[in-house]
Amino acid sequence: MKLKHNNIIRSLALCCCLFVFSAQRVSAQDSTNAEAQITLTFGEQDSVKQAKAVVTKNHTPLKGVDVVFLIKKSFGSLPLGDAVTTDENGEAVADFPTDMPGDHEGNITVLAKVEENDQTGELLASKVTNWGVPTTVKDKFDQRTLWSPAANAPIPLVVTVVSLVALVWGIILYMLSQLVKINRLGKA
Amino acid sequence: MDSNNNESNDSRRDFLRKGFVATAAVATGLGLVETACKETKPKTGDKVKLLSPDGKIVEVDSSMINPAIPDSLLSKHNVREGVPGKKFVMVIDLSRCRNAGKCKSACSKMHYLPDNRSYIKINKMQDSDKAAPYWMPTPCFHCDNPPCVKVCPVGATFKLTDGIVGIDNERCIGCRFCMVACPYSARVFNWDTEYQLNITQMNEIKPHAACSTHVSGTVEKCDFCPTNTAKDELPDCVQACPNGVFYFGDEVEDVVSNGDETVRLSQLLKDKSGYRYLEDLGTKPRVYYLPPVNRQFPFKDAEVPTEAEGQTTHESGH
Amino acid sequence: MEPVKIKLDKSNQLLTDLMPKKFNASGKLWVGVLLVIVVIGFYAYIRQLQKGLVVTDMRDFTSWGIYISNFVFFVAISLVGSLVSAILKLANVRWRTPLVRISEIIAVAAIFFAAIIIIVDMGRPERFWHLFAFGRLQSPILWDVIVITTYLVVSSLLLYIPLLPDIAICRDLTPASLKFKKWFYTFLALNWRGTSQQYALIHKCINVLAVLVVPLALGIHTVTSWLFATTYRAGWDSSNFGPYFVAGAFQAGCGGVIAVTYVLRNHYNLKKYITTKHFDNMAKLLVLLSLVYLYFNINEYLVPGYKMKTVDGEHLKSLFTGHYAPLFWSVQIFGMVVPIVVMLFKKGRAPLPVFIVSLLVVVGAWFKRFLIVVPTLLHPFIPIQNVPASWHTYMPTWEEWAITSASLAGALLVITFFVRLFPIISIWEMTEEQQSPQIDEQTNLYEAQA
Ligand code: SF4
């Protein structure tokens, strides 16, 4: 038990180290481009869901910056169409697909990203929305199929095999009992 | 039922424990671990060999390998448990394959396979005499109606919740029924005792914490790299392919990625007429193919003449 | 019914003729040769245990080889037990009596070695118990395990129960000085006294078992065929496989029993009991069974051959004109056509020709099983490529031949020792038959006795 505690403490310590380490890196990056910022908001226009990114520098909107909208997924980020260039308000808007699967509550992490450039450096904003289609994993795993584990064999199969085995072995046992009887008859 | 194998489970867990920390140690940078452990553990002087992510063998002091890891983390490597909430799929774009063989070599390296054994086969196919031949890489298709799983008498091969068809080499009796039942020749057998690895060896060279130890007399095959996918990393073949032939992803998310590109699965299959090999068998593979149209490379036969020997080609059946 | 009275003295000719006899010189030689083959096979198997299945020529594509085809052969041969002791009995064929025990011991020996050879084929034989601990009812292998075990038990009972009165004779005729022998027979004879109650019981048992063994026999071979037919492979993917295998099994088994009968008849001079008429009848039966099997063969090869589906076509081409053509046509011609033609003639149904033809049938049946298992595996859907050249073909290694031969020799040894220990023709049933008043002219095949 004590050992386990030690380990947990140690892992915690390790995590802290990592955290400090990464926090330092982030702030270092920020300082070079302290003025440029990207913010991500979600809105709806004519019942089309849209993700909106605003790029500013020293609190004034920046025009002509390419913003890529992405959706974070397990093995990479899915781009929402091509890059969008910011208008005079510093805004870039992307339509959000209606059929994008989210997690089981429909949550989706959206990223707005500006690739490394002279004006802004690399910018990244991320935000969670519940616009996704909630997904439930449909499993056949509790079903009885031919490929299921032994415990989930189809009932008709189990019934057939068990009854056949019971029948035949019942007869075999009966035969053995007859042998016992023959033996007894001989003794008398 | 699964707990019947207590003894082997324990030893497996033990080495996984070590393997897990080893991977973690390499991944987070050895220096950091060393700092973290310095005060708590004296150096033993024993050196342990580890494989770093870029394929180099590094030697570290065994004191850096922490043998105790919370069991909750280890449960990930249970051969009978899939990654929760996922349904893995693969899409193989035949128009991009030029038989570079990198998928195969990466796979064999990561699974520590001998030369004459391979989980991925790169087959020369020709749909008809007049059609141009093309290369078709075939891993295990992790079928949803898997004939191999159906026929296994002891449940040594089974379907995991994440769609993967797994194998328990401690359970397999080596009857090879699954091999003849698989219509895609995806399975390979450990015919000899030579390549079987023991726990110590696995600790030293183990690239893949969940990979088979090549238990003699048992069957094995492509496993979709469960150690990678549990960490949201692509399987080794996908990462290794220089031409982006393999897309891999989660069917639930409807997204697949080949490392460079990330696309919607449904869109990709729709746009490029994706199909599954021998669909009419009803095995429901989890691996899709994109037809070899608009090829990126002209077909060149394999350079090694011995390999081409005795090759026959026939319709691929799509 | 009056119990059979068997006179236990020299005046009973049946006893002199039918009681088990010591091996003579040729018998000893025969046993010696078989033992040597078994020992070599053991040595080969030990090598296989040490080095793994790599000592065989099976590889990832030909993952089943002659072990499995030999297994199918054994299962096929074992069907004869049910044919002679059950089907002919139920059909009321009276001349079968002297052949019953021969076919039943063949059945037991064959099915026993079928079980052994399947363990030999396993990559991890020491994990055999997994089948019972973790068995999945969905797998045809499990069905096969169940039905083969059951068939082994039922066949053994069908051999043992009718043997009781004869064991008792052996017990009573064994002098007390041979202690072990006396004990052995006494133990097995289950206090048999030959009372009418006891006879009633064994008659009842035999009748029940004879009915029971027929579906079981069909079952073992049908389930065995499903090991192949439940896959997608070219040449196996057939809904016809069950009856095809059963028909082949009856043919092979019939050939087997004729061959063994001929040898025993000549060696132990049983011409009085196993007459030329028996060979004539068995030959007719074999012709019938061969014709049925021929029919299934035509069906099994003609239909896919007509369509020539891609992979099926390649598989068939390798059989008809390719690598396996010589073997394929030899098996079809010598194992089926020639026997039918020869035995259609009266002269062809004399003991010696029938014996030779039966040997052809049995050898043909063995290779037929090879042709069912191996060529299919060499024609998977995705053509074999990028593997060492030797993986494209399959030629069994000496270890495989040695182990397979040992299993065949083992089966013959079991039969041989059985003949050494027990009367191979049922004395009490022969007595019963001779005493029975209902035998009419036609069924009375036995020449008048002195
Ligand atoms: S490809 Fe073969 S081994 Fe893989 S799941 Fe399908 S049938 Fe099984």
Ligand code: SF4
């Ligand atoms: S070889 Fe192993 S995994 Fe395959 S069917 Fe037999 S026991 Fe199952």
